[in-house]
Amino acid sequence: MSKDHLNLRWNPFDIPDEEVDFVNGLRTVCGAGDPLSRNGCAVHIYVCNVSMTNSALYNSDGDFLIVPQQGTLDITTEFGKLCVSPNEICVIQQGMRFSVGVQGPSRGYILEVYNAHFILPNLGPIGANGLANPRDFLTPVAWYEDRDVDGFRIISKYQGHLFEALQGHSPFDVVAWHGNYVPYKYNLKHFMVINATAFDHADPSIFTVLTCPGTKPGVAIADFVIFPPRWAVQEHTFRPPYYHRNCMSEFMGLIYGNYEAKEEGFKPGGASLHSMMTPHGPDVDCFNGASTAELTPVRVADGTQSFMFETSLGLGLTQWGEETCRKIDSDYYKCWQGLKKSFDLNWKPTPKK
Numbered sequence: 001m002s003k004d005h006l007n008l009r010w011n012p013f014d015i016p017d018e019e020v021d022f023v024n025g026l027r028t029v030c031g032a033g034d035p036l037s038r039n040g041c042a043v044h045i046y047v048c049n050v051s052m053t054n055s056a057l058y059n060s061d062g063d064f065l066i067v068p069q070q071g072t073l074d075i076t077t078e079f080g081k082l083c084v085s086p087n088e089i090c091v092i093q094q095g096m097r098f099s100v101g102v103q104g105p106s107r108g109y110i111l112e113v114y115n116a117h118f119i120l121p122n123l124g125p126i127g128a129n130g131l132a133n134p135r136d137f138l139t140p141v142a143w144y145e146d147r148d149v150d151g152f153r154i155i156s157k158y159q160g161h162l163f164e165a166l167q168g169h170s171p172f173d174v175v176a177w178h179g180n181y182v183p184y185k186y187n188l189k190h191f192m193v194i195n196a197t198a199f200d201h202a203d204p205s206i207f208t209v210l211t212c213p214g215t216k217p218g219v220a221i222a223d224f225v226i227f228p229p230r231w232a233v234q235e236h237t238f239r240p241p242y243y244h245r246n247c248m249s250e251f252m253g254l255i256y257g258n259y260e261a262k263e264e265g266f267k268p269g270g271a272s273l274h275s276m277m278t279p280h281g282p283d284v285d286c287f288n289g290a291s292t293a294e295l296t297p298v299r300v301a302d303g304t305q306s307f308m309f310e311t312s313l314g315l316g317l318t319q320w321g322e323e324t325c326r327k328i329d330s331d332y333y334k335c336w337q338g339l340k341k342s343f344d345l346n347w348k349p350t351p352k353k
């Protein structure tokens with residue numbers, strides 16, 4: 001494997017012209033571990049343009065966190081209906097039957113976890129409220145249909161493969177439910193952003209919406225992190241993401257707009273992967289702009305929404321992610337090539353007021 005395989009960028013994944021529904025349009029990009037030992041995660045893309053009809057999917061392997069990027073999803077579940085638009089996300093847990101309706105060309109990202117359910121991160125010193133607040137998560141109200149169907153397809157994703165059984169009626173015949181094992185949705189605009197207000201760039205874990213914990217305390221199987229519209233006010237700081245290498249694998253996607261560290265090249269519906277311990281950071285334009293900008297309070301990321309699936313596991317690419325999709329941007333590494341050495345022995349910091 002050559003070095004440029006460790007930092008990768010994908011151009012937007014194609015939505016096919018021929019009719020494809022949500023299940024047939026599922027593609028796995030990368031992953032770690034496996035569902036047999038209930039340890040690991042996977043990143044999938046869905047691209048589709050027609051609704052699932054007389055069919056339902058359930059995931060025997062783990063939980064799905066679905067991030068629509070284009071097109072609203074009308075999801076019918078055994079618990080009722082969820083309408084999920086871009087900039088909203090939903091979680092459909094292991095075993096729940098669901099059917100996805102779409103209104104046209106649709107695309108999005110899915111984070112699947114095998115170990116445990118997603119939870120809100122511990123707030124630690126943040127205290128009682130902040131980040132994604134529990135009050136903003138919505139669960140469906142019960143909805144049912146009593147519909148006989150000649151051959152309703154029940155599809156199970158089991159050990160990474162799809163299996164199918166036919167039954168004579170719609171599975172969405174549950175008239176009521178109680179308990180808390182239920183799918184939910186969340187609108188990212190409700191995220192209460194907390195960030196550095198004096199100096200330094202905070203670890204993006206401060207933007208964690210949901211996390212799937214692993215067995216080592218504080219180490220996640222996967223975090224869902226967003227880069228929401230916010231103020232940047234830090235002084236004496238290079239404000240964009242720092243250049244770093246770290247112990248996590250970072251898969252990023254873009255719902256709309258631009259990502260501040262890569263205004264060019266990272267496009268909505270595309271993706272990037274910065275692999276564990278592989279150096280990365282802002283592109284040369286971002287570096288040059290932020291190195292000379294006056295550090296007054298400024299808005300960051302208005303009209304945009306990027307996100308990261310971050311995992312403590314190593315992410316291995318599938319054949320589809322690496323080759324079949326034909327979306328890998330082989331010039332990605334060039335975004336850093338114009339970075340010049342800027343060490344100056346005689347430079348002195350401006351004294352603090």
Ligand SMILES: O=C(O)Cc1cc(O)ccc1O
Nearest residue numbers: 204240241242250261274280
């Ligand atoms: O652009 C990235 O790769 C994601 C990222 C953002 C940030 O603010 C700090 C670290 C980091 O990896």
Ligand SMILES: [Fe+2]
Nearest residue numbers: 244250274280
């Ligand atoms: Fe990073």
